[in-house]
Amino acid sequence: MTLTADAGTTTLDLGPARALTCRECGHQIPLAAEFACAECFGPLEVAYEFGNITRAQIEAGPKSIWRYRNLLPVPSDVDAHPNTEPGLTRLVKTDRLAAALGVKSLWVKDDTGNPTHSFKDRVVGVALAAARQLGFRVLACPSTGNLANAVAAAAARAGWQSVVLIPSSLERAKVLTTAVYDGALIAVDGNYDDVNRLATELAAEHEDWAFVNVNVRPYYAEGSKTLGFEVAEQLGWRLPDQVVVPVASGSQLTKVDKGFRELIELGLVDAKEYRVFGAQATGCSPVAAAFKAGHDVVTPVKPDTIARSLAIGAPADGPYVLDVVRRTNGAVENVSDEEVVEGIRLLARTEGIFAETAGGVTVATAKKLIETGQLDPDAETVLLITGDGLKTLDAVEDKIGPRATVPPSSEAVRAALAD
Amino acid sequence: MTLTADAGTTTLDLGPARALTCRECGHQIPLAAEFACAECFGPLEVAYEFGNITRAQIEAGPKSIWRYRNLLPVPSDVDAHPNTEPGLTRLVKTDRLAAALGVKSLWVKDDTGNPTHSFKDRVVGVALAAARQLGFRVLACPSTGNLANAVAAAAARAGWQSVVLIPSSLERAKVLTTAVYDGALIAVDGNYDDVNRLATELAAEHEDWAFVNVNVRPYYAEGSKTLGFEVAEQLGWRLPDQVVVPVASGSQLTKVDKGFRELIELGLVDAKEYRVFGAQATGCSPVAAAFKAGHDVVTPVKPDTIARSLAIGAPADGPYVLDVVRRTNGAVENVSDEEVVEGIRLLARTEGIFAETAGGVTVATAKKLIETGQLDPDAETVLLITGDGLKTLDAVEDKIGPRATVPPSSEAVRAALAD
Numbered sequence: 071m072t073l074t075a076d077a078g079t080t081t082l083d084l085g086p087a088r089a090l091t092c093r094e095c096g097h098q099i100p101l102a103a104e105f106a107c108a109e110c111f112g113p114l115e116v117a118y119e120f121g122n123i124t125r126a127q128i129e130a131g132p133k134s135i136w137r138y139r140n141l142l143p144v145p146s147d148v149d150a151h152p153n154t155e156p157g158l159t160r161l162v163k164t165d166r167l168a169a170a171l172g173v174k175s176l177w178v179k180d181d182t183g184n185p186t187h188s189f190k191d192r193v194v195g196v197a198l199a200a201a202r203q204l205g206f207r208v209l210a211c212p213s214t215g216n217l218a219n220a221v222a223a224a225a226a227r228a229g230w231q232s233v234v235l236i237p238s239s240l241e242r243a244k245v246l247t248t249a250v251y252d253g254a255l256i257a258v259d260g261n262y263d264d265v266n267r268l269a270t271e272l273a274a275e276h277e278d279w280a281f282v283n284v285n286v287r288p289y290y291a292e293g294s295k296t297l298g299f300e301v302a303e304q305l306g307w308r309l310p311d312q313v314v315v316p317v318a319s320g321s322q323l324t325k326v327d328k329g330f331r332e333l334i335e336l337g338l339v340d341a342k343e344y345r346v347f348g349a350q351a352t353g354c355s356p357v358a359a360a361f362k363a364g365h366d367v368v369t370p371v372k373p374d375t376i377a378r379s380l381a382i383g384a385p386a387d388g389p390y391v392l393d394v395v396r397r398t399n400g401a402v403e404n405v406s407d408e409e410v411v412e413g414i415r416l417l418a419r420t421e422g423i424f425a426e427t428a429g430g431v432t433v434a435t436a437k438k439l440i441e442t443g444q445l446d447p448d449a450e451t452v453l454l455i456t457g458d459g460l461k462t463l464d465a466v467e468d469k470i471g472p473r474a475t476v477p478p479s480s481e482a483v484r485a486a487l488a489d
Numbered sequence: 490m491t492l493t494a495d496a497g498t499t500t501l502d503l504g505p506a507r508a509l510t511c512r513e514c515g516h517q518i519p520l521a522a523e524f525a526c527a528e529c530f531g532p533l534e535v536a537y538e539f540g541n542i543t544r545a546q547i548e549a550g551p552k553s554i555w556r557y558r559n560l561l562p563v564p565s566d567v568d569a570h571p572n573t574e575p576g577l578t579r580l581v582k583t584d585r586l587a588a589a590l591g592v593k594s595l596w597v598k599d600d601t602g603n604p605t606h607s608f609k610d611r612v613v614g615v616a617l618a619a620a621r622q623l624g625f626r627v628l629a630c631p632s633t634g635n636l637a638n639a640v641a642a643a644a645a646r647a648g649w650q651s652v653v654l655i656p657s658s659l660e661r662a663k664v665l666t667t668a669v670y671d672g673a674l675i676a677v678d679g680n681y682d683d684v685n686r687l688a689t690e691l692a693a694e695h696e697d698w699a700f701v702n703v704n705v706r707p708y709y710a711e712g713s714k715t716l717g718f719e720v721a722e723q724l725g726w727r728l729p730d731q732v733v734v735p736v737a738s739g740s741q742l743t744k745v746d747k748g749f750r751e752l753i754e755l756g757l758v759d760a761k762e763y764r765v766f767g768a769q770a771t772g773c774s775p776v777a778a779a780f781k782a783g784h785d786v787v788t789p790v791k792p793d794t795i796a797r798s799l800a801i802g803a804p805a806d807g808p809y810v811l812d813v814v815r816r817t818n819g820a821v822e823n824v825s826d827e828e829v830v831e832g833i834r835l836l837a838r839t840e841g842i843f844a845e846t847a848g849g850v851t852v853a854t855a856k857k858l859i860e861t862g863q864l865d866p867d868a869e870t871v872l873l874i875t876g877d878g879l880k881t882l883d884a885v886e887d888k889i890g891p892r893a894t895v896p897p898s899s900e901a902v903r904a905a906l907a908d
Contacts, residue, residue, distance in 0.1 A: 228841075
């Protein structure tokens, strides 16, 4: 299982990162390109020794995730290397959406503003920085969309080779927005599970290929903490009462929670009890099912939903999602594909933000959590919108269009508007 | 021609704006919703009385164009009203593109990070703020794409009605990304010229409709100054030596220049001689043609280019573009549609930035300006990338795709990569 790349004789500088620790058995190993515990096969996570970190220090940093470099497994000069400079996206006060949902104080973290328009730029940015230190020279991933875009763009910007594996059935738009960066984009005859297995096989065979979500996953995953950091900083260095996070592998939700806890531990925000909620599409809701059944394990499902970026039937971090939502008095809820489309449209109509299907899942789930009394409408709430509607136009295609088609006369326009 | 909306009895607060001045005859009128001089029919422009403005003041402002509110025709509390918070997009040091083009120091201003992924969010943001003060209650425009997205989104966020007119032949993707915001999107049977004429007619008939690019155009246009402001601030409060700007109506180029001059006048940057270059697609290059012929007037053309967002055959600000490039020792150059696609691909391949066709025009024009000795390769240069490739996928569709389609085996992947 060891996939350590040749780091040469250079000293490994991953900033405050000190070791990898198994989340299951606690076994610790030195920093390396490993992702599974040699003792128990549990997932490895980055362990840190943070120095003294102040708000002023962070605020004086770059206008990207690198302002949090002292909280990430990256070298202190990370922003000196060419990268896509993701992060510090808008946190928008969404009063019209709040009114529509019947909540008092609502914010949307709008990650559509990232370089390739999804939160994946954050995790790929951290993966690339760590991969450089670990001695890799090729950036790779299996993906069905957002991750493919982010990896191909980040590699292009850094001057690295990329190898991106996609199912050959992928929509042409997602293929084009990856292919344009001119890395090695390989279409694989098979479904996403086939592509994933192939990636793990290739990672084992190619010591210089950093598969961001496979052999450098512990570093990659830490990038999602920056969503939590930014929410807190943008609220004026305080935590919200409640946060709703979409769940695919579950990694993002657990890392937002980890980010919040680190800020408390470091004294950067006041300690408080916050609640973390997970959002899934019913067509791929294994974590919601486990939560509702009171189970600790997550039973895999075969995904069938329009929310393809969340369609992971066997979510690696599912059990940890359950831990977080139970510890914080949150919940995991799920919504139908129809509700997903309504969620996209509600957010667009009220706030001018066009989210991809995953964002529709988040908005619709928030609605359901409020209606079922699980989410407190009087508590300050943040919704994470992690990807862009331009990439999933097919989801809304049949539902929307011009109000009317008219001849070029002002009378005709007025008649159309009066209808 | 007077289209003054009912501003009620409230005092008009448009910040430092003091009057509208005719660019042709200098005739001055009070601030109002007018766009053409009553004396000579010349275009009106906002005149200011700036107070004392410091770098520190600006830097302490919001992370959006509103940090420059004291340089725009908007009230000082502009960011208290819901808006899409555009601007402060990345200024990226593009060393790999610089090497490919053979220039020493190159930056890309990447406006794909705006809320609806083009610079139009800037101008619409200013138009909305001014329209609110001028007493309008409906935001409207004729458009073929980016402007439609920006107007519909901004109106949704503000809780305003919107009326967006598009040609009925518009691509489905651009229709959808406007329709999703649920304003009154009206498809008009006719070409863009028909739609434009219809907009002017409707603006005259509906006193409460603010057509952003018609009856509130003087305010709207000022939004483009923020591109110049941001470039200067992000360079560390100094102006670049050269800037390359795409030319559609020509407004953006003249406003970037105006922004630079205002910064010098206010002592926010050191005075210096900078050069402004315009970029057009050959299929719609009336300004480049006039520049090359040494003419002061621009002869309209019938556009035929894939760079549809630049396809304005009779550019209103064409003569002013000629003034600026001649005064600053710049030029206007044009490139073929093939070069446009190559420009898109070059930027994507070297820097991981996926621009729309207008961005391809800018990159390809910069290349041609260097090759023909018009742009100094040793001087610091900034390229303005003003829109996103996700909206013009059709331009690259036939040129790019997966490197190979293979069965799910690592041998097959290796074989494909070795080819």
